Structure formats: structure tokens, C-alpha cells
Amino acid sequence: MGATKSWTRDEVAVRILAGEHLIVFNGHLLRIPSSWLDAHPGGALAILHFVGRDASDEIEAYHLDQTLTLIPRYSVGRVELTDDAWQPLVPPVMSGWVRKPSADGKSTEWFSEAAPQRSAVDTSLSPSSQILLVSKDDNDCHAAPDRAALEPPPTSLSLKVQTNHSQAYKLLHKRIVDAGLYKTPYLTGYGPEVLRYILLGCLSAYAYHHSWFITSSVFLGLMWHQLVFSAHDLGHMGVTHNWAIDRLLSILIADFIGGLSIGWWVENHNIHHIVTNHPSHDPDIEHLPFFAISSAFLSSLWSSYYKRTMWFDRFAKIFVAIQHRLFYIVMLFARFNLYANSYTYLYKKAFDTRRARGGRWAWGLEVIGLAFFWWWFGRVLYGCGSWQTALAYLLVSHAVTSPLHVQIVLSHFSMSTADLGPTESFPHRQLRTTSDVICDESIGFIHGGLHLQVTHHLFPRLPRHNLKRASALVKEFAQEQGLTYAEFGFFDGNAEVIGVLRGVAEQVKLMGKVANVEAKEAIEKRLAQKKFT
Template sequence: MALNRPAISARILAGEHLLIYNRHVLRVPPSWLAAHPGSDLAILHFVGRDATNEIDAFHRDIPQIMRFSIGKLAGDDPWQPLLPPIAAGWSRKDNQWYSAASTFHPDASQVLLVAKDSPAIATAPTLDSLTPPPSTLSLQVQNQHALAYKHLHKRVTDAGLYDTPYFSGYGPEFLRYFLLAVLSFYAYRTGWLFISAVSLGLLWHQLMFFAHDLGHMGVTHDWTYDRLISIIIADFIGGLSIGWWVNNHNIHHLVTNHPSHDPDIEHLPFFAISPKFFSNLYSSYYGRILPFDWASRFFISLQHRLFYIVMLFARFNLYRLSYVSLYKKAFDTKRTRGGRWAWRLEMLGVASFWAWYGGIVLRGCGSWQKALMYMVVSHITTSPLHVQIVLSHFPMSTVDLGPTESFPDRQLRTTSDVICPESVEFIHGGLHLQVAHHLFPRLPRHNLRKASLLIKDFCKEEGLTYAEFGFVKGNKDVVGVLREVAGMVKDLGQQVKLVADVATVEAREAVNKKIAQKEMNHNGNGVMVESH
């Protein structure tokens, strides 16, 4: 059956989740939406859009996806994308539309979300709601880039870059994990608590790269095996929820650097990399407003000075996010069987982590002062990982160019590499090559360098920019962006103060005028009496 844009729009407005894959129109049933391992948001962000590149990038082999096909696109022209309902502030709940936020257009092409005065269930989106603003991009050019990416993907696959280098890649890493664990244990037993804490922190730092690979199904390439191993690494050894991280990270990859949708740049009240966050934006990931309140004004005005200090303690925030997510999943009745066993194992893993780390390691330090030192040192040792993560995105564009933008264009515009010698790549876990990772998220990170060479050729052929810079320059760029936005907060404060001063003067003059009028009336002879 051939389906045109009006027919697809009507079915989306009726509540169906339709997206395009290789010119097939896929209808994702609610049952699969809830069961999707990459979270329902990963699908909702592509309702009404061509998701061919994204589906291929995030899935190894999905022949079963065609069972969702309800027809093919009519004609041969490139699909003119719709704005997904979630991007317009709409969501489905109990088979009804719910307006969670209103759209905000900082310019002609961008669509951000802000607070809605009175959310209503009885209303529904219209065709206008699904019609994106006029795009500054050429649909034909974006379609060409999407097709070229498919050819690039085939080149990467044919080069064998999806094959996991178990011996040459993970062999040295497993040896490194073992040595750090032994050093931490030996130092602890001999009373060298500081060295033990640093070694444990370095172990966590290195293991998180392994957990990252597993979360992307980049090791065994089987969801069950990779999730099981990742729970052992992240939850049992690191105390963090891999389930929360995967959901968070997938959305970051799909809507990179979008102020209303990417949780990896939504850090109020501590950080804002764009003045768009001054508008009390609505976050589709967190399902709430990101308030630009007095705390945000204070911290953001100093964010360029506090950046490294906050990064020292970033791991504690990961605990918070992990445990809030696990708590919410306890009441999620839509979890599939796989989701249930994974959640139970994660809960056991987190409990086991605090049993050995808190109940044995910290308690065995001898005093609360030493235990506090051990906790702080072991956690701040992981901070370079948090700094590294933001280097590839904070200095890059946060502009929303709409659903017309192709997958490769969006990733190249919002992501950059950190240049480093091959001999010290293990310090960065190979993830300094973020461009290749964002274009091919399932790719084993030991093969990212080879993939980056193919990508650079692709960029030259398609006239696209491949951004990369050194570690020092990257840090300067991040601090520079933070400083610039901090200056805007101060300017905004001065403007608010100026408006408030003007309003105060006007109010005082109005009050004085009223007092004078009353006294004039009270005097009875029309003569103004001076008021002291």
C-alpha cells in the first residue's frame, strides 16, 4: 500500500507511531514502544521522520523490523519530515493526547519547548502542530548526505570494523583492570589508603569505558550478554545503573545538543552552554521545566570558575540520577520480562556495591576522617572522565535545525574529536574520537581510529566539516563558552535591575502623585499641600 504525507499525518494525529525506514512506513505498536531496549523516547523523537540512518546505526541486524511495515511511501521524492509530536510538546497517555509544553521559536527554524500554563488532556495536536518551521536546509542535499552515509556505513562494515578485537583490544585492558584492582587491594591492606583510593578511582575510570561499550552492544553484540556483563561492571563494581545510563545516552546520541531534548546538556542550576536555557525550557527527557531561578543565575554567573570544581564531584550526581531512575522503574508496569530481570539484578548490584564499598572498605579505614578522605579521593580520581565527555559537545552548536537535517549532518555539527597520540588513547578510553562514535555508536572503540579515516574522506566528498582539536584547546573552548554564557547572565541581571529601578521610580512617583491628590482634596481649596 502506498502512503502519502496527508495519510501519514492523519494517522499520527490519530495516535499511531509512524516512522520511515528505507521508504517503508513502520507502525510501532504501543507494546513494542514500551519494550524497546533503547527506551520509548528513542522512537518518539522520530515519529513522522525518516529514521533509516539512525536505525541502521543503532541496530546490528533487525529483519523483524519489517513486520511493522504498513506500506511504502508514495512517489519517489525524498520524504518531507513532520515534526514529531514530542518535539511539539505532545505526548500520549491512556490513549489520549496530553499537552505537556508549548513551543518556543527563538528564530524562524528552531523549535524549543517551554512551560504550558494549563496542560489539558481533552485537546489534541493539529496538522499545524506537526508542520515544522521553514527549514534553511535543502531537503535534496540532506537526502544526498543520508544516502552517502549509507554507503559509508557499508564501507565501515566491509572493512570488518564491527568485529570486536577481543585479544588485541580488550586483552591489554583486562590486564590493566586486574593490576589496578590488585594495587588498590594491596595498598589498602598495608594501610596506604590514599594510594588505594586513587587506584580504585582509576579502576572505575577505566571500567566505565568498558561499560560504555557494553551499553552500546559493542562487545558481544548481543543485548542479553552485553547487558548482563554491563550490570556486573557498572552496578556491582561501580554502584551506577547501566539501565539509566543507556536510556540517557541513547537520547543524547539521537538529539545531540538539543536544549529541550538532550539530557547531557541539561545541567541547571550549575551549567548552561546556551542562553536558551534562560527561558525556563521544558525537558522532554526529564518531563519537567528546567527552571532558570535564583540558584541558576548565581551558579551560571560563576560557571566558568566552578567548572572543574563541580566536575570533581560529578560522580555523586550520577548516583542520584541512577537511583531516581531505578526507583521510578519499580512502579513501571510496562516493563517487559527482560526489563524486570535486569532491574532486579541492578537493584542487587547497587546493594552489593554499597555493602562492599561502604560496609567493608570505608568502614575498615579506621576512622570517619580516613573514610571521608578515601571516599573523596576515590571519586574525584574519576573526574577526568567527566571533563573529557563534555569537551566534544559543550563548544559545539546547540542550534536546532529541524527534522530536515540528516543524521550525519547533525552529528558532525554537534560533535568533535579530541586529538591525542595513539600511545595514550587508553587514558581517554578511545572515546576522544567522538565523531566516529556518534556516527557509528555500536562500533568497538578500538576500531574508531580506522573509522575516523573513512569518515574524513566522506566529509571531503560531501563538503562537510570534521571538527577536531587538542585537549588543551578543547578545555579552553569549553571554559570560553561557559564564560560567555556567564557574562550574558550578568548582563541579564543588570537589565533586570535597570527595569526594576525604572519601575520603582515610576511606582514611587505614582504613589506620591496619589498622596498629593488626596491631600489636595482634603485641603478643600484646591491648593496642594507639601508632604514631608
């Protein structure tokens, strides 16, 4: 990193307000050009969430070694540290500000897509550091963010302590690397899995050939359930560690065999990992009108990922009030929601002239893959003989995959959704918002090894079959740093999630009762006024 200029915090803030994308990496200031922001394989939001912040841990966790060697070219100098730590700024996107093309199309300008709502109290559920996004006021005439918008709200976290966590995490990462845990166990890990996929596929075809359609649908659903684990690994570049090869393989599995867009999943999942459990930014907990795992959602929050307001309207009130009873029913049909998100993503990308690296060929191959999926799966349904049997085949095959969706939400729905601000370190945030699902090693394959979500969130590129060994090191790290490593049994985890859903549902019911009482009092008051007039 050749640049020698030393940047102060105020100088960085001025440049950010001028529209530059500046992030801190190992004491250096990186200027990310708009051209790379658009071409970033992890999506633009993955970068925007770290403008003005130290992204050292996240960058090293998510990028291959050969990619890290390219980063120095973006350095514009070093930053001035306070007690060996960078005092973070609030990324504009987290206050509702984004850059959009100007009217002449030759430059970009600030655009307010939502209004920041800073917490007026300081509780565990709504800390003083929290910034949520809501629909902006049409009368808001601010043309650009000001200096105050970049200043973090008060936080209970110590920057020094968080820096210590970060430094300890770097040492932990080195231990993981030195232990050889990034080496993919092709034969011992994926060998048995490939055999399992083939067996389930053959059993489904055999049953279908003998007109045992429901049995066939069960085995097909089980194959999809198992295949998604490998698609997940490939999306994280955790198999061959080569972006092009992993993307090709993941398209084959996810699109051609599973009917889902791996491109959508990677973009969605990257953001989930970066801003885990943040109500305004993590798409994996934004499920209105069906679920709300925090009372924050009752304020009709804006989603920076979906670019829309998640309205807590009459429809949402009905569902959220009984969400703890509908949870498993909705999970049975969760795969259909994945279809909707996949196809919406690919449709939008068809009109995106600034696709990420490899986006053009990958997009085209995905479209071909989805067409192929519905060709072969459509023939399967048509061959069932009647629409009733075809419908049953469709529903059963998709419902069989539901335990996967339940498992994934167990690791997050019961954890904290509070925003502790940009001061919070990467390891602190992941341990606070993520938990493991405890299971016997003999049945770990049912969960695909992803029941070890804490370790996976700390080291997303780590081959899934090495998570067990790595988790022992992570537990030592957590104990040494005074951090909580959360883990629940499968049934206890379900109870925790249902408890969270029931808690929010009861708040909705209480709000309804209060509203009814207030409405009744207002009517009585009005009638009394008419009586005396």
C-alpha cells in the same frame, strides 16, 4: 515488506494525529504498536523522536543485523517520496505532545506536557527551524495536536542536500562493514584492558592492606575510570553483539563494581545520541541549576527526558553567573550525580509494569548489584579507621574519575545547540554537534578511545578499538560532503568549553544589570508620582 499500499504525507499525518506511531524506513512506513513501544530496549523516547520522520540511518546505525530482519513485520506499505526523499513531519513529542492512558485505562489519549516555542528570529543560535519546549499555559485548552503542529518551521537546509548526505552515509557505513570494523578485537583490544583493570584493582587492594588509604583510593578511582569504557561498549552492544550477554557483563561492571545503573545509562545515552545537543531533549546538556551552555536555557525550558521544567530561578542565576569558575569543581563531584540519576531511575522502574525487553530480570539484577556495591565499598570505608579518613577516601576515589566527565563534555559543550529541524540528516547533525579530542595514540587508553566522539556518534555500535581506523574513513566522507569534522586538542577543547560557559555567564550578569536598572527606574517613577500627588 509485503504491504503494498502507498501512503501520502497527508495520510500519514492523519494517522499520527489519531495516535499511531508511524516512522519511515528505507521508503517503507512502519507502524510501531504500543506494546513494542513499551518493550523497546532503547526506550520509548528513542522511537517517539522519529514519528513522522525518516529514521533509516538511525535504525541501521543502532540495530544489529538480526534485529533489522525483524523490522519488515511492522511495514504497512510504502510512502510517496518527493525527489527520492521523504518530507518529514515534526514528531508530536518534540512539540510537547505524548500519549497517556485514558481514564478507563483501556486506551490512550493525547496529553500536552509542554508548550512549543518556535523561534521568532533566524540566527545561528536561534534558527527559524527551532522548536523549544517551555511550561504550558494552564489556560491552554487544546485537547490534541492539530495538523499545523506536525508541520516543520521554515529551515535553511535543503532536503535534497540532506538526502545526499544520507545516501553518502549509507555508502560509508558499507565501507565500515566491508572493512571488518564491526569485528571485536577481543585479544588485542580488551586483553590489555582487562590486565589494566586487574593491575589497578590489585594496586588499590595492596595499598589498602598497608593502610595507604589515599593511595588506595587513587588506584580505585583509576580502575573505575577505565572500567566505564567497557561498560559503555557493552551498553551499545559493541562487544559480543548479543543483547543479553552484553547486558549481563555491563551490569557486573557498572552496578556490582561501579555502583551505577547501566539501565539508566543506556536509556539516557541513547536519547543523547539521537537528539544530540538539543536543549529541550538531550539530557546530557541539561544541567541546570549548575550549567547552561546556551542562552536558550535562560528561558526555563521543559525537558522531554526528565519530564520537568528546568527552572532558571534565583538559585540557577547565582550558579550560572559563575559557571566558568565552578566547572572543574563540579566535575570533581560529577559521579555523585550519576548515583542520583541511577537510583532515581531504578526506583521509578520498580513501579513500571511496562518494562522493556529483559527489563524484569535486568532490573532485579541491577538492584542486587547496587546492594553488593555498597556492601563491599561500605566495608572499605569502614575499614579506614576514622570518619575523616573514610570521607577523604570517598572524595578522592570519586574525584579521580573526573577527567572522564571533562573529556565527554568537551566533545559537545562547545558545539552547536541549535535545532535545525527534522529535515536535518543523521550525519549532518552528528558532525555539527560533536567534536573529537585530539591526543597522541600512545595515551589514547587514558581516554578509552572515546576521544574519537564524531566517529562513535556516527557508528555507536562500532567496537571502540576500531574507531581510529574508522575515523580516517569518516574524515574522507566529511570532506567529500562539504561537512566540518571538528577536533580540538585537550587544552584547546577545555578553553572552548570555558569560553562557552563564560559567554552565557556574562549574559546572565547583563540580564541582572538590566533588571536592576529597570527596577531602579520603576522605583524612581513611583516616588515621583507620589511626590506630585
